[in-house]
Amino acid sequence: MLFFDLATYSPILTGGRQLLKTLALATAIFSPHRHHATLTTMHTPTVRQRLASYKTTELRADLSRLTSGDHHALVKLADAADLLTSAFYQQAWAGAPALRQRLRERAHLNGTAADELRLFELLRGPWDRSRDNEPFVHGVPAKPKGANVYPEDMDAEEFTRWTSGLSPEDAARARGFYHVVERQEGALALVPYAQAYAEYLEPASRLMREAAGLASDRSFAEFLEARAQALLSNEYLASEVSWLKISHASPLEAAIGPYETYEDELFSAKAFFEALVHVRDFESTKELERFTQSLQMVEDHLPIPKQYKNPELVPPPIVVVNQVYAGGDTAAPLVAAFNLPNDEEAIRLAGSKLTLIKNVQHAKFDSVLLPIAQTVLSQEDLKHVSFAAFFNHVLYHEVCHSAGPHNVVGSNDTVRSHLREVHSAFEEAKADITGLFAAKLLIDRGLVGDITLREFYTTYLASAFRSIRFGLAEAHGMGQAMQLSYLLEHGGFVYDEQEKTFGVDVGRMTVAVENLTKEIMIIQGDGDREGALRFRDKYGVLAECVKEAVDRLEDVPVDIEPVWKDIEELRAREK
Template sequence: MSSSQTITKDIDKIIARYAPISLGVDLSNFTKNEKIVLGKLVAVGKLIDRIYLRQKWKGNESLFNQLLSSKPRDENAILLFNLMKGPWDRVDGCVLPYPSNLPKHKPLGGNFYPEDMTKEEFKSWFENLLPKDKKYAKGFYHVVKRNEETRELYLNPYSIEYKDLLNDASNILKESAKLVEDESLSKFLKSRAEAFLSNNYLDSEIDWLNISKESRIEITIGPYEVYTDELFSAKSAFEFYIHARDFQSSKMVEKFSESLQDVENHLPVPDEYKNKDLKATPIVVVDQLYSSGDVAVPMAAAYNLPNDEEAIKRGGSKLVIIKNVQEGKYQKILEPIAQLTVSHDQLQHLHFDAFFTHILLHEVAHSNGPHYTIGSNPETVRSRLQEYHSAIEEAKADITGLFAAILLLQNGCLTAPSLEQFYVTYLASALRSIRFGINEAHGLGQCIQLNYILEKGGFEYDERTKRFSVNFFKMPLAVSNLTRDILIMQGDGDKACVEQFILKYGTIREIVKDSLKRLENARIPIDVRPIYKIETNIIESFPMNEENVRQFISFCEI
């Protein structure tokens, strides 16, 4: 077998680990203008994708262009690149089998910092900056670059660094703002278009939070998550989502926003570790139509934004629950995992509603607990914990969300799913997330939780049957104690303590490795991958003339 055939075979094997799901909705209730806007927004998404490729690694665009221009063109190699948003496997961190001389490991700082910059060099440079520049250096919206002549570091705002792509994206957003009927959505599109040019995102974040409950289109666009910056968890990556709002489901889950303060009041920590600036979180249930940018596998099933502490303090946050993605994950991944790893007598407690509701509570729980360190000189938890922040924050949201489920069932705010359904579904989902690998924040966060709860007896493992089970008697205390430990570590901002905690609990046990191996041998997918129906839906559900069709296709190929 030739080397090219081996590469193709390896790529096919990796793609098979991600089950395809078709995502889309009936657009017949969308207006003519809304359908045109969807086409324009897909065009913006293509631009956001290119920005993120630059942010991920400086060689990404060149490699992608090489894949696109190769003859014969390997469509699966292109598909895999798009799934991972670069040449490194998201699960084990290794370089993917592309026929190129690529770096073995991805740069920890992405392309937000010079690849040869050390943490010591950054710290020395940072100490000599003006106060305003210090804020930018550790903030979300500036890259750190190196002057090739003087070798000195300097700051460059995103608005300049990605000017060629942001200018086009801004123009299309302004065109879209003129077409949409919902005034709040129009206001957000205009203000976000301006933010792309000014590099000031605060006002448009507030406009995003205030998009009307009546808007059929829910859009998220901009620099948000910090997972790509594995050096300091400081720099935000561009991502993009178009969703169709599920009005009925959104109305059903409003009660969870109202219970946020009650959960905060009952957190098992001293009062100084509780969030003093908690704001009710609007919750929107949606079906995903399209995504791009920082949306590599594993696919997001929900998100709670913004992450900018200033925006949260001023306007709170918004929780977006992506129902059709969750349904795909549950059917294609979670159920098959449980059938092989969970005790037979507890499989009856596996339930989609428990999966859906815990994801919802996970995202709500990002608002709970301290966002600033305790003491006379508070700093953001993110800036103190740096590279450990993302994993410990994901673990916090998971376990605090489960703690909230217990509380809400006790006080009657929730009547279903049952506590047993929450616990067993959470157990199966822990094994699901660990399969993403502990190089990824969600996988490492779940590994920490699984090991901690096993140690405290909340989970048990039967060597004879090779299956896990929940000890329903010990589980509540294990959940409460882990919630307490993580929230206190975050409030203290003690990076060394967090590092030791992760070293102790962030290693995959042999019993877990054995389970993961059995799942792999059974060829159960790791996650899902999207096939978006939006282009076909728009053209089929809205009778365009030939010119409009050509215009739509040209938008999508920008």
């Protein structure tokens, strides 16, 4: 591994007191008293061994429907995505930009240094997310809970005292998506993203305007223009609405800007920059649109009291795409689908849109999920693993982010603001388990004719092992761990001690899915952070049989490492 001295990062690691704090944080990673230990065996893998956990995979899209202008627009958007990657590194850790530059300077020296840079870029930082954020670069501190969007020495109590003295408008900004909290002359202060990351956002904005002038579809161009302006004004609401209005005839799709809050482990409040660039799959989109029309039926049948339900859900439109490039907050594991926007005000005004990334899903199923199923499932259950069940459950998962309470019952407060650091894991768990609940409803009503309930349950069981391998420090991994432990305890999933394989009890699984859906949604609707913490501490740990099974997956890839061949070729043509 590459060695470097801590003095390189003088902006954040200065003085003996700070150094001691950093060492204490690093030591905490290996403490036996942590609630959620790494999933893997205790030996420390090399960088090359870590890279071997990700299967290098070309991701392609059909560009035949694109105009020459669309081709040029894709290159502009890929260049903008690279700038948002730099912005993300600055958001994620104060030391990340300097470390990234140092790794780049040394990458040409030897294979080890090149591998370290490759892993850094794949994981978007020097921490291995699949091993409880274990640093893989010597001298790096523990991953900061507040990333670099809050002062490193600020705690929740100081933040609460500070916000209580702000105007309502500034308090909302402090708790909102788009402002950094900095320490200026000893006092906390707000800095808009447009100012904090101007060196990246200004050129990215120019590139997006240029792409807008090249794109063949006017509605897509209007989104790019609105988003380009938002990067400079720090006002994102209008561009969120514009994104929702992109025509279903547009051959291009993209989600560009600050979206997800997973990196903010203090409050799950600050959005991090990303860019996902796609080409629309028209045929697959048409096949799946009918499913969203059943969302209100699912909501009406949720196993929760009436006051927790939404009586007027607007079904999100579905877009199926193939990915051609990604930047910013796009660490492995690659996102296979998303339901945006996350801004509750934008959702209230214009709803949301579900995007399924088909080429990424196919790659994950073929390279990761099938080998996992062959290792951990019984021979009988293995017969019931299918891509159709995997793809459709991902669809239901994303649609079901809209289900259940988003505000605390009897209040205008968001669930996010109450559950704070555990919100993301519970939201992912809710979407997963409600997606299985929805699958049964749809099958019972004859709306899904080609996938059995056992296929959904069994494919989901294999997928659970896929997700927990991302590490319990990651929201999807923790959300999945809580579900897996609960379903094993309640007999939905069963373990054969002799064969060391897992299977499904369909009858008990159906009851457990309904009960778990209820438990999670009640915690969310009550804004019950203490209840959420108790639930996480009870179920966010793995049984020995699960740990042993994970260890047997050592040679199975954790995820894919994408190669954006289409963009490589388009960039080469423009040189």
